[in-house]
Amino acid sequence: MAESTPVLDFDGWSCPVPLRDSPTIVMGHGGGGQLSAELVQHLFVPAFGSQGDAGTADSAVFELGGARLAFSTDTFVVRPLFFPGGSIGDLAVNGTANDIAMSGAMPSHLSCGFILEEGTELSVLGRIAEDMGAAARRAGVAIVTGDTKVVDAGHGDQVYVNTAGVGLIPDGVDIRPQRAAVGDVIIVSGAIGVHGIAIMSVREGLEFGTEIRTDTACLYPLVAAMLAVTADIHVLRDPTRGGVATSLNEIASAARVGVRLTEKALPVPPEVRNACALLGLDPLYVANEGKLLAFVPREQAEAVLAAMRAHPLGEQATVIGECVDEHRAMVVATTTFGGTRVVDVPIGEQLPRIC
C-alpha cells in the first residue's frame, strides 16, 4: 500500500542482483531454473520477509495447534491440457500432494483455484475436474475448498489450476534440503525424463509418436514405505520443472555439499534418450511428475532402496550418486567415458536445440 515505507525501491532500483538484467518478466522466470530462483531470492523473500530458506523446500513446515504440518502450493499452466497418460488435473493433485510428501507428511486436504478463460468449453473443465477428483481419490486426499475466476478471452489460456494443500508430519521426521550431508547416497525412484517427453510429444509443432506416457502419480505411499524403514531420511525431492539436474543443484546449494552423479547409472528409458537426441535436449533437465530423489545416510541406503524396490512406485529405484566433500554447492557428473562435466542449473526452460 502507498502508505507503508517500502523495503525495496523498485522504481529507482539499482541493487546489483542479477535480476536487473531483465526489467521485465521473461519465460525463464517460470522455468524453475536460475531466473526462477533469483526471483524468489531477490524479490519475494525480501518483500515477504521470509527466512532465507524460503523457496528451497518443496513445502513449508510449521506447527499449528500442536500438529506439525507441511503446507505447499503449485500453479499448473501446462499445455496441452491433456497428454499421454494424464492431464493438468492429475498434475494439479499429484504435484501438490508430492510437494507435501517430500517433507515426509501425509497429504490430506487440498484447495483448488481455477482461472478460466471465457470461451473455454465446459466439457474441458469437466474432464479436468473429473481427473482431479479421480487423482484425489487415488491419492487419498480431499479437495475441500476452492475458488473460480474467469478472465477475458485473450487474458488466459483455457484453464489454469492452482492447488495448495496440507499434510501431517509424523513425529521424528525431519526431511529438508539442508540436511543433505557428505556421504549421503542419492537414490532416484525410477526412470527419468518421462513426463517431459510425454508432454513434448503432443506439443504443437513438435509432435512425435511415442509410447511414452506421463509418470504422474502421488508419491506419498512410496514415502511411507521408505519412512517405515527409517525416519532418518535426509532429503526428498520430486524433480519436476528443471528435472533432476535442477533439483540436485538446489539441494547441493541449500546444504552446501558436492553432488557427484554417475551418468551411466541414470535410468533413462531408451525412448526418452532418443527423443532427447532428436530434439537436442539433456534428460537430466527434463521434467518428472512421479519420481523422487532421496538423500539417505549411507548406512540406511541399502534397506531404503530395498523398500523402494518392493513398492510399485519404486520398482526401478536405483542409486545415481552421492554427496561428496568436493566442489560444494555443485553437481558434477562422471560421464560414461570416464570424463566429468558440471551439471549446471539451467537459466530458463530448455529449448530444443537443432545444432
Next chain:
Amino acid sequence: MAESTPVLDFDGWSCPVPLRDSPTIVMGHGGGGQLSAELVQHLFVPAFGSQGDAGTADSAVFELGGARLAFSTDTFVVRPLFFPGGSIGDLAVNGTANDIAMSGAMPSHLSCGFILEEGTELSVLGRIAEDMGAAARRAGVAIVTGDTKVVDAGHGDQVYVNTAGVGLIPDGVDIRPQRAAVGDVIIVSGAIGVHGIAIMSVREGLEFGTEIRTDTACLYPLVAAMLAVTADIHVLRDPTRGGVATSLNEIASAARVGVRLTEKALPVPPEVRNACALLGLDPLYVANEGKLLAFVPREQAEAVLAAMRAHPLGEQATVIGECVDEHRAMVVATTTFGGTRVVDVPIGEQLPRIC
C-alpha cells in the same frame, strides 16, 4: 485420466441443470453469482466428490493432528492492479485471511502462487510483493510457501495471484452458514460498496473522481473481539464478489431461512450511493473487501454489536436485518417507502446500466 470410469459424461451431456445453457465459460461464471454457484454445484462437487456443503462456506474446516483448522483459497485477477487505497497484493493477503477468519479461525500461514505474463515489469511484481508482505505483517500472517509460473504474452494479464491459507479454530467455535437460524440478528460491520466503487473509479473507460478508497483489511481482529463476547456466533461472511446481496442469499439458501433486510438501515456512504446512481448499479451487489456480515442470536446481538463498535474495524457496525420464518431461502428487503422487493442472486457480474 482416461482409464477411470467417468462419473459425468461431459461430451454427451444431457443433464438438465442450468449449466447446459452455455457450452462455454462466460464471464459470469466468475462473477460470484448464480453461474458461479452452479459451476460449483453441478460440476466441481460431483467431480471432486465433495459433500453437499462445498462452496457454501468461506473456508473448509477439518481436524488434523488434533488441531481444528480452517483452510481456504482465493485467486485474485482484479484489474487494475493498483487502485485507490490498495492493490491486488493487499487483497490477496486479506481476502484469504478473511475467508479463514469467517470460520472464527486465526489466519496464520499463507501460500501464494503467481501466474505472470511475460513482459510484465518486474517493478510491478515488486510493488505487489511489497504490498503482500506489508499486508501479511499487518494481519499477523506469514507467507511461507509459494510458486511462480510464467505464461506467454497474450495468455495472461500481467499478474494473477492465488493465495491459500490455514488458521486454527478456537475450541467451542462453530461458525458456518448452515447455522443461521430464525431470529438471528444480521449485523454488517460498516459501510458497504466501498471497495467495488473504488475499483470502478479507476477502471478503464469508467474513470470517475472520488475520495473513495478500498476498505481492504484483515478482519480477524474484529472477529476475535466478537468471539470474546460469545463463542456462539452463528455465521460470519465477508461479502466480497457479488456484495451483501449475494452473501445473504447464499446463507439464506444454506440454512433455509428467510432473510429480511431493512433497506434504510443499510450503511451506504453517499459517494457509493451516488456512483451507483450514475452507473445504474445497486450497492447491495457491489463488492466489499474489509467488511463482514454476522448472524448473531438475538440475545447476544446487543453485546456483539457493542464489541464491534468498540473496535476500529467495526466502528460503524449496524443491524441491517434478521432471519425470519418466511420466504425461506430468499432475501427480501423492505424498501425505504415501505414496499418490498426480492433481493435476488445476480446472474453474473453487475453491468453498468444506462437505461
Next chain:
Amino acid sequence: MCLAVPGKVLEIWDKDGTRMAFVDFGGVVKEVCLQFVPNIEVDDYAVVHVGFALQQLDEHSALETLALFQRMGEIEMEFGDPWARAAKDSGQEVRP
C-alpha cells in the same frame, strides 16, 4: 434508457473544439460533454446522460415542486391519518 442524473458543474474547458466539464454528482466527479447546453456555467446543475449534459436543471422549478409537496402534506393533514385510509382503500396492510 433514461438513466440521467443531475450534477453540479465544477469546471469548464475546451477539448478539440468541444465544450467539456467536470461535473460533481455528490462527491463523484465525471467528465461531461456540454455541447447541448451552451449557456450552462460553473455552479449550475446539469442533467447528465451517458456523458452528455442534456439539460440545465431549473433549480427554481425543482424547489417549487418540493414546496408543493410540502404544502400538499399540510393540506392532507387536515383530513386525518392517510395510512389508515390507504390500507382501507387498497385492501392490503400497508406498513410505513
Next chain:
Amino acid sequence: MCLAVPGKVLEIWDKDGTRMAFVDFGGVVKEVCLQFVPNIEVDDYAVVHVGFALQQLDEHSALETLALFQRMGEIEMEFGDPWARAAKDSGQEVRP
C-alpha cells in the same frame, strides 16, 4: 547446426507432391521430408536434420567402421594395458 540422427523409414507417402515418411528413432516417430533422398525405401535408415532426410545411411559402411574399432582393440591388446600407458602419456590420472 548439425544435430542429425539416423532413423528407420517406416512408411512413405505423398503430401502436396512431396515425398514424406514416418521415421522411427528408436521408439520415437517423426514425420520427415524425403525429397533429398529420392531412392530411399521403407526399412532403410535416413540421417534426419530439422525434419529432412539428408542422406541414406550406408549400413554396410557403419558396420565396417564398427568392425574396424573391434579389430583395433584386438590389435592393441597385444601391446599391454593401454590405460596405464595413457595415464603415463597424458600426465593425468585417467580412470576407466
Next chain:
Amino acid sequence: MKYIDEFNDPELAKRLLDDIHATVTRPWAIMEVCGGQTHSIIRHGIDQLIPELVEMIHGPGCPVCVTPLELIDKALAIAARPEVIFCSFGDMLRVPGSHQDLFRIKSEGGDVRVVYSPLDALRVARDNPDRQVVFFGIGFETTAPPNAMTVYQAAQLNIPNFSMLVSHVRVPPAIEAIMSSPTCRVQAFLAAGHVCSVMGTSEYPGLVEKFSVPIVVTGFEPLDILEGIRRTVHQLEAGTAELDNAYLRAAPAAGNPAARRLLDDVFEITDRGWRGIGVIPGSGWRLSPKYRAFDAEYRFQVSDIDTEESTLCRSGEVLQGFIKPHQCAAFGTTCTPRNPLGATMVSNEGACAAYYLYRRLESTPRPDGRREVASIG
C-alpha cells in the same frame, strides 16, 4: 446527491400517496412508457403502495428490449468479425439474438467492450486506427443526442474506422400505436421525463387530443413517479385529458433546441420494427444520407442472418400492456433472466425481468415446486 435525495424523501412520499389514495375511486390503468420508470416503481415497491385500483402497465420503454431481433443478429455478426471492436452499453450484452448474445460472442474471442458513453467508443476508434470500431447506437430520444454528437464528431474529426449500428426508437409513435390497438386498456400515460428533456412536449398535445388520454410528463425518482401518478389519477377521476408536466425542472416545453437541431442533421425518421410488436411507422431514426459513411449497416453488409424468435414468448403483448409478465406461461419456468426467451426478460428494465426480480415472491413458482408467498407489503 442534490436534487435526487430530496425526491427520495419517504415523508413527502406519504403525503403524495395520501393524496392518491384520497383521490382514487375507480380502477384505472396507467402505462409508464419508460423502462427507467418501471425500474424505479418496482425497485421501491411503489406499485404496492398505490391503491389496488390503480394498475401500472409497464410499457415498451426499454430500448434494449425493443431492439429488433434482426438488428441484434446483425450486431452479433459484426461483433464476431476479427477486425471489429464492438462497443456497447452494458445492457445490451445479455440480450439474446436468435442463437447467441454479445457475451457469448466475446467469450468466443470477439472484441466486445462495454462503454459508458458513445464518446468512449470514438476514443477507442482513435486509439485503434487499424481496427474497425462499431458502436451499437440504441435508445430513445434521450440517448439519441449523445449518439448523434458522436457520429457528428467522427465526421468532423475524420475518424474513418468508426461506425454506428443505429437502432433508435421514438416514443410518440409508440404511444400512438398502443392507443390505436383495438384491445388497448391504457387510460393514461406517464411520459418519460428525459425524453422530454430533449424533445420537449410538443409531440404530445396531438396524442392527448386524438385519443382523449391524459399524459403526464414525469421524472424517475420515487416522488416524481408518485407525483406523476397523482396528477394522472386527478385527471382520470375528473374525466379530463390534458398534457401535464410534472418534471418542469428538467423537461422544459421546448426540450433542448441544440440537441434537436443536431438530431435533425444526423438522423432521419424511418419505420422501425419493435421487438415483439412489429413495425411502427415513423417510429425510428437512422443516420441521414449525409452520414451514411458512418452507418455500420452499410459498412458491413452482413448477410446470412437467420433470425428466429421464440414461439413461446409473449413479450409483444407484455410490452403493449395486454398481459402481465407472469401471465406468460414461460415466465419463471423456461424463461428466466438467466435464460431469457424474450428481451423483456433480459434488461433490468424489461417488464418480465423486473417482475421476476422484484415480484418473484408473489408470482414465481419456487424451483422446488413449493410456492411461497410471504405476507408482505
Next chain:
Amino acid sequence: MKYIDEFNDPELAKRLLDDIHATVTRPWAIMEVCGGQTHSIIRHGIDQLIPELVEMIHGPGCPVCVTPLELIDKALAIAARPEVIFCSFGDMLRVPGSHQDLFRIKSEGGDVRVVYSPLDALRVARDNPDRQVVFFGIGFETTAPPNAMTVYQAAQLNIPNFSMLVSHVRVPPAIEAIMSSPTCRVQAFLAAGHVCSVMGTSEYPGLVEKFSVPIVVTGFEPLDILEGIRRTVHQLEAGTAELDNAYLRAAPAAGNPAARRLLDDVFEITDRGWRGIGVIPGSGWRLSPKYRAFDAEYRFQVSDIDTEESTLCRSGEVLQGFIKPHQCAAFGTTCTPRNPLGATMVSNEGACAAYYLYRRLESTPRPDGRREVASIG
C-alpha cells in the same frame, strides 16, 4: 537408437583412446569446426581423456554464434512488428542483439515461435494468411537444403505471406580464412560430417593441398570424434596432410546431389560477415534473384539498425582458436550464459558457453571468491 548407441560404446572408446595415446608424441592443435562436435567433446569429457599433448580448438562451427550482429538486430526489428509471426529454431532465442534478444521481443508482445523444422514455419504461414510469417534461416550447409526446400515450396505453393531471413554460412571459406591468418595455430581439422553429407568432400582437397593441413571428416558420436582424432594424430605424427573420411556411413564423397542441385537453384554465394571475425569472401549464401520475393531482407526494409557490439568480447579470437574462452577477462564474470556478451556464450555449442557449462569447475572463479578445483578426471 540403432547406429547411435553403437557409436557410444565405452569399451570401444577405450580402444580408440589407447591408439591415440599410443600414437601421440608431440603437442598438436586440432580444430573441430562444428559446434555439434564441440558439444559432444565437452558433454562426454573427451578432451579430458585424450593426451594432454592434443589441444582441441573449438572452431566457428555454431551458426548461431557467427550470425552477424547486424542480421540479428534486423531479425529483432522484424520480429517486433505487429503483423509478423517470427519463427526460429530454439537456439536463436537467447542470442543477444545490440540491445535485446528474441525472448525479450516475445515478452514485449512480439509473436515469436520456436519451430522444429522450417516446414513448420511454412505451415504457420498457410494457417495465418493475414499475417507475415518470417523464418530465420540460419545454418551451415547441413541446414541449407531444408531451408532451400522450404523457400522452394513457398514458391511452388504460392504462399505470399512467407519469407525467410537468410544468414547461411559455408564451412570451406571459413577454414581458408582461419588458415590464412598469420597467427593461426591450427594444425589439422575435424570436418563436420553432416556438412559433408550434403556437400560431399570435393571442396577439401584444395585446402589440404594449399595449407598442407590434414582434414578428417567425422561424425558426432563419441566414437566418431575419437576416430577422427585418431586418424588426425596418425597423419600429424606421420607428417602427412590428406583428406580422410571417417564418416563414410553418412557422408559419401559426392554428398547429396539432389540437395546440391536445389541449393544451386535457391541460393547464390555471397560475402558474409561472421560475428566476431569479420567478412569472409564467398562464405555465405543468400536467396538467388529468382527467389527474392521470399527474402525478408527485401520485404522488410528495416532501417534504423543501430548495431553495437560489446567492446570486451573476444569471441572472434575464441572462434578462430587464438584464445581459449577462459582467457577472455569477461569470461564467467561479466559474461555468463545468463548475460552473454558475445554469441559464443549463448548457444550450448558456443565455445564460451560450452566451457562455462562443463569446465566451470576448473576455470571459473566461484561466486563467493573461492576457487574450488576438484581432483577429477
